[in-house]
Amino acid sequence: xxxxxxxxxxxxxxxxxxxxxxxxxxxxxxxxxxxxxxxxxxxxxxxxxxxxxxxxxxxxxxxxxxxxxxxxxxxxxxxxxxxxxxxxxxxxxxxxxxxxxxxxxxxxxxxxxx
Amino acid sequence: xxxxxxxxxxxxxxxxxxxxxxxxxxxxxxxxxxxxxxxxxxxxxxxxxxxxxxxxxxxxxxxxxxxxxxxxxxxxxxxxxxxxxxxxxxxxxxxxxxxxxxxxxxxxxxxxxxxxx
Numbered sequence: 296x297x298x299x300x301x302x303x304x305x306x307x308x309x310x311x312x313x314x315x316x317x318x319x320x321x322x323x324x325x326x327x328x329x330x331x332x333x334x335x336x337x338x339x340x341x342x343x344x345x346x347x348x349x350x351x352x353x354x355x356x357x358x359x360x361x362x363x364x365x366x367x368x369x370x371x372x373x374x375x376x377x378x379x380x381x382x383x384x385x386x387x388x389x390x391x392x393x394x395x396x397x398x399x400x401x402x403x404x405x406x407x408x409x
Numbered sequence: 410x411x412x413x414x415x416x417x418x419x420x421x422x423x424x425x426x427x428x429x430x431x432x433x434x435x436x437x438x439x440x441x442x443x444x445x446x447x448x449x450x451x452x453x454x455x456x457x458x459x460x461x462x463x464x465x466x467x468x469x470x471x472x473x474x475x476x477x478x479x480x481x482x483x484x485x486x487x488x489x490x491x492x493x494x495x496x497x498x499x500x501x502x503x504x505x506x507x508x509x510x511x512x513x514x515x516x517x518x519x520x521x522x523x524x525x526x
Contacts, residue, residue, distance in 0.1 A: 338516040351513045397444055400454035
């Protein structure tokens with residue numbers, strides 16, 4: 296158990312809909328990262344937050360947005376969903392200790408868009 | 410250009426033998442970090458090993474070692490004495506910059522390792 300929690304574990308929805316994925320980082324971690332992993336592919340970095348502020352942005356679509364709240368949990372909002380958005384969405388956290396700062400991953404949310 | 414390249418989509422290794430998974434990276438930063446993660450069929454991402462760009466020694470963690478060749482920009486993962494439980498997808502990743510609190514991570518496309526009994 297990495298200490299990072301993600302809800303829901305599975306999500307099935309229809310095209311055009313909007314969903315919210317939630318992530319709680321490990322206790323004490325200030326950074327949260329969001330990744331998208333499409334079927335049989337690597338991870339695409341979407342966005343990073345550090346202590347409530349956006350720090351880095353990757354290949355995140357304009358239909359997607361995220362935020363990190365004062366209690367450090369984060370939400371990823373996906374809107375106007377398309378079939379191609381079906382993927383495993385990971386949240387990761389880091390930052391408890393300076394140094395190598397490896398990321399600890401949550402179990403992921405599997406999104407299926409029908 | 411790809412930041413992280415893993416040229417082996419799939420590999421087989423006999424149980425108890427060693428295997429090397431290749432990873433090359435591309436960055437102009439002087440300070441960066443290299444990581445390997447394991448993703449079993451269950452889907453979770455498991456951190457294996459880390460190498461900092463300024464580290465002079467190759468990183469080792471149990472049966473995992475990272476063969477870091479800075480001039481060649483390669484960071485190959487070596488798994489010694491392979492076990493059936495090592496069968497999984499392996500991802501090489503890079504963090505540009507000194508601290509992961511302020512920089513992006515890049516992941517390779519992965520190598521699927523199958524350990525044969």
